Amino acid sequence: MKVLIAGCGYVGTELGLRLSEEGHQVWGLKRRPEGLPEGIEPVAADLLSTDLVDRLPDVDHVVYAAAADGGTREAYRAIYVDGVRNLLDALSSPEREPIRRFIFVSSTGVYGDSGGEWVDEETPAEAESFRGTEVRAGEEAALGGPFPASVLRLGGIYGPGRTRLLQMVREGRVRCPGDGPIWSNRIHRDDAARALQHLLNLSEPAPIYVGVDDEPTPLCQVYREVARMLGAPEPVVDPDQSRDRSNKRCSNRLLRESGFSFTYPSFREGYGAMVAAGD
Ligand SMILES: NC(=O)c1ccc[n+]([C@@H]2O[C@H](COP(=O)([O-])OP(=O)(O)OC[C@H]3O[C@@H](n4cnc5c(N)ncnc54)[C@H](OP(=O)(O)O)[C@@H]3O)[C@@H](O)[C@H]2O)c1
Known part of the structure; x- marks a missing residue:
């Protein structure tokens, strides 16, 4: 495979390294690609720019894993909708070979509140927040685009270097929600990258997958168990x-x-692995 990772950040870089180890050719596109590791060919480009087409390498698979610059509706619309459309337009230019699969990295934030009930790919994605609706619009742009497409809806990503929760627990700054369980849905960075790699290798992937680990867990339980791992206050x-x-x-x-x-x-x-590694 010749794979472009558009928005090659925390998850994208891990994916790129794994694909490169598997023998594929990998390009990592971002505005500041300095520092991408060996095995990922850097592409300096802005997904929102009009000359994007001139910067694109010859690839047959694309993973769109860019994230918003800020928490505003405009920032979300720009990267999750406009950037996707701009890239699809650039990839559709007549002199290019068609893309065999376009994977959009989405979020479980596209779902609304289900009152703690189970949701899956069949559940309508009806978020109330603009974050959810803009990401959902990005999914639609990808799935309705000119190439075979799939979407992976990731839960909260954590892993090496993303230590915010560990720090907050250590410092006694987490608060358990009251009034019954508030469920949290997570995925480790390596599993997020492995799941994308797995989807790239499937011959006929479904249009949508939920990418969270096996155990949605009440937030308070996560806080308490992590506090115990760290010997931090309850x-x-x-x-x-x-x-x-x-x-x-x-x-x-x-x-x-x-x-x-x-x-x-x-x-x-x-x-547990992060704590053992000294994170
Ligand atoms: N974080 C979470 O808990 C979470 C949960 C669910 C889903 N997700 C989704 O998972 C995906 C990957 O997340 P992540 O944590 O790996 O993100 P990340 O580390 O922030 O990486 C995103 C990359 O996108 C690049 N980028 C942003 N705007 C760009 C633009 N206009 N043109 C080109 N590149 C651009 C950034 O690099 P430059 O600044 O160098 O351009 C950055 O390296 C995202 O789609 C995110 O929304 C995240």
Whole structure:
């Protein structure tokens, strides 16, 4: 395969390294590609620029893994919708070979609040927040585009170097939500990259997959178990924490049925490995 990773950041770089090790040719596109590791050919380009077409290498697979610069609606629309359309237009130019698969890295944020019930690929993606609706519009742009496309809806990504939760627990700054469980859905960076690699290697992937580990877990339970791993203080309960959170349990059944299994099936193995590594 000749793979372009458009928005080659935390997950994209891990994916690129794994694909390169598997013997594929990999390009990592970002605005500042200095520092991409060996095995990933850097492409300095802005996904929103009008001359994008001139910068694109000859590839047959694309993974769109760019993230928004900020938390505004404009920033979300720019990278999750306009950037996707701009890249698809550039890839469709007549002198280029058609792309065999375009994978859009999405988010479980596209779902609304299900009151803690299970959601999967069949559940309507009806987020109330602009974050969810803009990412959903990006999914639609990819799935309705000119090339065979798939979407992977990732939960909260954590892993080496992303240590915010560990730091907050260590410092006693996490608060357990009150009023019943608020479910959290996570995936370790390596499993996110492995799941993308797996989808690239499937001959007939489904249009949409949910990419979370095997164990959606109440936030408070994550905080408490991580506190125990770290020998940190027991988190206190703060009922205000449950406001404005979308509460759902995301099912990875379809991804597992497609043959994927997790290196880090739950936050326990994932944070456990980070703590053991001194993160
Ligand atoms: N973080 C989470 O918990 C989470 C949860 C669910 C889904 N996701 C999704 O997963 C994907 C990967 O996340 P990540 O954590 O790997 O993101 P990340 O580390 O922030 O990487 C995103 C990359 O996109 C590049 N980029 C941003 N705007 C660009 C532009 N206009 N043109 C070219 N490149 C651009 C950035 O590089 P430059 O600045 O050098 O351009 C950056 O390296 C994203 O789609 C994100 O929305 C994330």
